[in-house]
Amino acid sequence: MSGGFDLAQTDRLLTTTRAVRKRLDLTRAVEPKVLLDCIQIASQAPSGSNAQRWRWIVVTDTEKKKTVADYYALSFKDYIAPKLDLIEPGDHASVRMTDSASYLAEHMAEVPVLVIPCVLDRPPEANAGEQSAGFWGGILPAVWSFQLALRSRGLGSAWTTLHLNYEKEVGDALGVPPTVTQAALLPVAYYTGTDFKAAPRRAAAELTYWDEWKATRSL
Ligand SMILES: Cc1cc2nc3c(=O)[nH]c(=O)nc-3n(C[C@H](O)[C@H](O)[C@H](O)COP(=O)(O)O)c2cc1C
Numbered sequence: 001m002s003g004g005f006d007l008a009q010t011d012r013l014l015t016t017t018r019a020v021r022k023r024l025d026l027t028r029a030v031e032p033k034v035l036l037d038c039i040q041i042a043s044q045a046p047s048g049s050n051a052q053r054w055r056w057i058v059v060t061d062t063e064k065k066k067t068v069a070d071y072y073a074l075s076f077k078d079y080i081a082p083k084l085d086l087i088e089p090g091d092h093a094s095v096r097m098t099d100s101a102s103y104l105a106e107h108m109a110e111v112p113v114l115v116i117p118c119v120l121d122r123p124p125e126a127n128a129g130e131q132s133a134g135f136w137g138g139i140l141p142a143v144w145s146f147q148l149a150l151r152s153r154g155l156g157s158a159w160t161t162l163h164l165n166y167e168k169e170v171g172d173a174l175g176v177p178p179t180v181t182q183a184a185l186l187p188v189a190y191y192t193g194t195d196f197k198a199a200p201r202r203a204a205a206e207l208t209y210w211d212e213w214k215a216t217r218s219l
Contacts, residue, residue, distance in 0.1 A: 015198040017148055020156025021104040024189035030112045030155065032058075035188070038149035045142035048134045053121060054142055057174055057182075059114040067173045068116075069109035071166035072185065076105035079162055104158060104187065111187035115157070116174070117143045119181045139183045147186065156191035159184055 001007070039056050047053065059065050080098060087094045108114070119139050124131035147157045163170055163185045171182060205218050 013148060013152055016196040017151040018156075018196045018199065019100075019158040020189075020191050020196075021100045021158050021187075023191045023193055024104075024107075024111055024156055024187060025192050026107060026110045026112070026189065028112070028190045030188060030190065034150075034153055034155065035113065035115070038146050038153070038155075041149040042142045042146035045145045047138040047142070051138060053119055054139050055118045055120060055180070056146075057116040057118060057176070059116065059174065060112070062109075064173060065111070065114055066109045068114055068163060068170055068185065071170050072108050072160070072163040073105050075162040075165040076101070078165075080105075104160070108187060111189050113188040115146070115186040115188050116170075117146070117183045117186070118176065119183055120179070122179060122181055136183070143184055143186070150188060154190055155188055157186045157188045159186060161185070 035058055043052065043054075059068055080102065083094075083098060087098065117139055119135065121135070123135050143159070147159070150157050161184055164182060167182050168178075170176075171178070171180070176182065205216060208217075209215050210217050
């Protein structure tokens with residue numbers, strides 16, 4: 001225990017919340033209540049000026065999920081084709097990732113719930129000063145909190161953005177006003193199996209500069 005938290009549990013949640021695609025249980029229903037609980041937790045996330053300019057669209061209707069999934073698949077097809085050509089023989093990690101992403105694109109409509117977090121504004125035209133950072137930073141912490149809250153309740157999700165190439169079409173299908181921005185599309189389901197592993201990542205000491213650019217320290 002540290003600071004009142006069980007560190008082992010907290011660190012396990014933070015290090016093993018993965019992009020879940022193949023292990024989404026397509027056969028098990030997700031209760032609306034658990035989604036609202038997780039959105040309530042996510043609403044504790046920080047936002048600029050504490051504005052909380054977010055809304056969450058939970059898509060459960062079969063026809064509407066299919067519309068969203070079809071646009072996702074269309075976008076995915078264009079995204080993945082050049083990627084597949086570039087994978088070097090023996091690059092197992094990239095093969096696994098593209099295989100998993102392809103699976104999701106094929107099965108998106110069957111996922112019990114598709115969640116689209118939205119911002120109640122349009123993004124700034126140019127990346128001027130803090131505007132873009134403020135805009136996207138106003139929603140992204142909440143989305144990740146939502147994913148962590150799901151994971152701790154046995155539900156998996158994956159951050160996806162490819163449907164945004166068809167943001168208008170998806171927005172029209174869901175009645176989203178043109179003044180609103182969709183930030184992501186999260187397939188959500190209970191996950192199969194019991195546990196996830198931490199992924200290989202570069203050492204923090206290599207990525208952390210102290211007082212000056214490139215000034216690393218090994219402690
Ligand atoms: C901004 C962003 C956009 C992403 N877009 C997609 C996407 O469109 N489709 C997809 O399958 N995964 C998408 N991902 C998931 C990443 O592929 C995944 O987080 C990454 O491969 C690391 O996997 P891990 O979280 O399991 O370690 C996205 C993640 C982020 C943060």
